[in-house]
Amino acid sequence: MVKIKLCGLHTTADIAKANQVHPDFVGLVFAPSQRQVDLKTARILTQDLDPTIAVAGVYVNASTETVMAAVTDRVLQLVQYYGALPANLIAQLHEQHVQLIQVVQTETDVDPEADYVMFDASRGRGQAPAQFQKHAVTQPEILSGGITLANVQTAVAIVKPAVVDISSGVETDSHKDLAKMQALTDLVHRL
Numbered sequence: 783m784v785k786i787k788l789c790g791l792h793t794t795a796d797i798a799k800a801n802q803v804h805p806d807f808v809g810l811v812f813a814p815s816q817r818q819v820d821l822k823t824a825r826i827l828t829q830d831l832d833p834t835i836a837v838a839g840v841y842v843n844a845s846t847e848t849v850m851a852a853v854t855d856r857v858l859q860l861v862q863y864y865g866a867l868p869a870n871l872i873a874q875l876h877e878q879h880v881q882l883i884q885v886v887q888t889e890t891d892v893d894p895e896a897d898y899v900m901f902d903a904s905r906g907r908g909q910a911p912a913q914f915q916k917h918a919v920t921q922p923e924i925l926s927g928g929i930t931l932a933n934v935q936t937a938v939a940i941v942k943p944a945v946v947d948i949s950s951g952v953e954t955d956s957h958k959d960l961a962k963m964q965a966l967t968d969l970v971h972r973l
């Protein structure tokens with residue numbers, strides 16, 4: 783079964799929808815974004831989340847100290863990191879039993895210690911690549927970038943990911959849309 787991560791949840795209403803739909807992962811964006819949350823909000827949101835849904839924190843070029851503040855606060859099970867990895871980040875995450883989703887531009891950027899690999903040029907803008915492609919990586923791949931109900935089946939058939947990650951594709955007018963969240967979660971779980 784392909785798993786699904788619904789990203790960019792930032793309100794208690796979004797968390798209630800996730801509890802109803804039950805994706806495998808949710809993402810909280812700590813990077814600058816219209817969906818950005820701070821650590822205090824993340825604590826409140828994760829308290830209400832079904833504990834069987836894993837939480838990924840999304841960071842862009844953040845320092846190890848910034849990432850580890852949320853990790854040691856026990857709000858995250860995974861970290862999704864954009865940018866050059868700080869030298870000691872993976873070891874510190876693994877010490878805390880937190881997994882790393884490394885977001886890369888090419889296969890050669892992949893750190894062998896990363897737990898998942900993602901090729902995402904969209905960063906929450908709903909932009910799909912001109913062509914989906916299979917990547918030569920040993921880690922499980924997370925498919926991301928402009929995924930919607932219209933393209934998810936084709937994209938999964940080409941990329942063969944372990945997980946599909948969606949933000950804009952489960953929104954209407956910039957708000958998380960329960961019907962889209964449900965439809966995409968059900969569809970991805972059947973693939």
Ligand SMILES: O=C(O)c1ccccc1N[C@@H]1O[C@H](COP(=O)(O)O)[C@@H](O)[C@H]1O
Nearest residue numbers: 789815904905906907908927928949950
């Ligand atoms: O969602 C954001 O605002 C965001 C900001 C900065 C970095 C990453 C972000 N989101 C991630 O981008 C993917 C793809 O987004 P979309 O589905 O194309 O809208 C999303 O799933 C998040 O993991």
